[in-house]
Amino acid sequence: MSPNEVAKKLGLSVQSVYKYIQDGSIKAEAVPYGDKRTIYVISETAYEEAAELLKPSESQRPKRFEYYHPSQDIVLFQKFHSSKVPEARVIRNKDNEWGFYLANIQKWLPFDEGIREYQLKPVYPIHQSTFEYKGYVELEIPKDTVVLYPFLDYLYETWGMENIRLREQDNTILLFIRAGERPLTTKGFFAADILPFLIKGDIYNEEGHLIFRSSYRKTSLELPIDLLESMTELAEQEGISMSKWVEQKLSSLLK
Structure with missing residues (x-):
């Protein structure tokens, strides 16, 4: 499969997939394409190995790049319309490319084509002030x-x-x-x-x-510094926050 397909399946940006190919986290075969180009092909086995290593767990909150395109200032499933199209939704296709899905004609369009040919405009703004964090x-x-x-x-x-x-x-x-x-x-x-x-x-x-x-409430614990440092290291090894690490360990003990 292609880097674009792997990016969508893993919930990563395409740039991140290429970075992981370069550092060896994703094993890929470089295949000549044309006279001077090279494309990468990832086998099913290599994908499964990468997924186990890199795919975010359901307990991890999504990253902004998963649903927001900053240069176009659009979000997944955002509603657009025009005099020509009553409703269009921002969708990514199988190659992880951003565009519009026009339900009335059941067609996907690249983003630029939707703006240029159909004069699509957002129905509403998508930005508000960030709330005070309460979970x-x-x-x-x-x-x-x-x-x-x-x-x-x-x-x-x-x-x-x-x-x-x-x-x-x-x-x-x-x-x-x-x-x-x-x-x-x-x-x-x-x-x-x-x-x-x-x-x-x-x-x-x-x-x-x-x-x-939220179902979470802030709390504070006084613990020895060396214990806190050890907990932080263990959480980092598992790729999660210390709060999540403590929650998982306590939950397993209380079962």
Whole structure:
């Protein structure tokens, strides 16, 4: 498979895949292409080895590059429209290229073509101030659920992409949303519609406000410095935060 395909499967940027090929983390065969070019081909075995090493676990929050294209200032599944097209969604194709899916004609277009030929424009802004950190609420929503797009439109417009983490999976969308509250002005969904997809945290609708509450609470522990340093090293070896490492160890002890 190609570096683009590997990038999408691993939830990495294409640039990261090439970096991992160069440092040997991803084994790839350099194949001559044309007179002067070389392309990389990754075998299924090499992919599986890389996935075990590099693929983020479900407990790790998505990285911004997984759902945000900074140079175009667009996010996955963002809604666009024009006089020619009633609705278009920002989608990545199988080669991990950003573009638009036009549902009315069931066609994917490269981003530049959608802007140039169809004059597509965003329906709403996607930026808001970053909330004070109070943890995250986690949801996993099937792609074929009717409420998905209305909910994402609301989140992008009202909460802003700064307060959201999104990961596209094969059949579902994984969402991490910063705890907080905002007016629930849309009629596209009700709070009860998204409750079945809640993994961690709480969701309320009070007096016209949608409220997300994290299931985590900050705490503090006084521990010997050498113990803290050892815990930090162990967490780094596993590629997780020390808080997550402590949580996992305590959870295993309390089972």
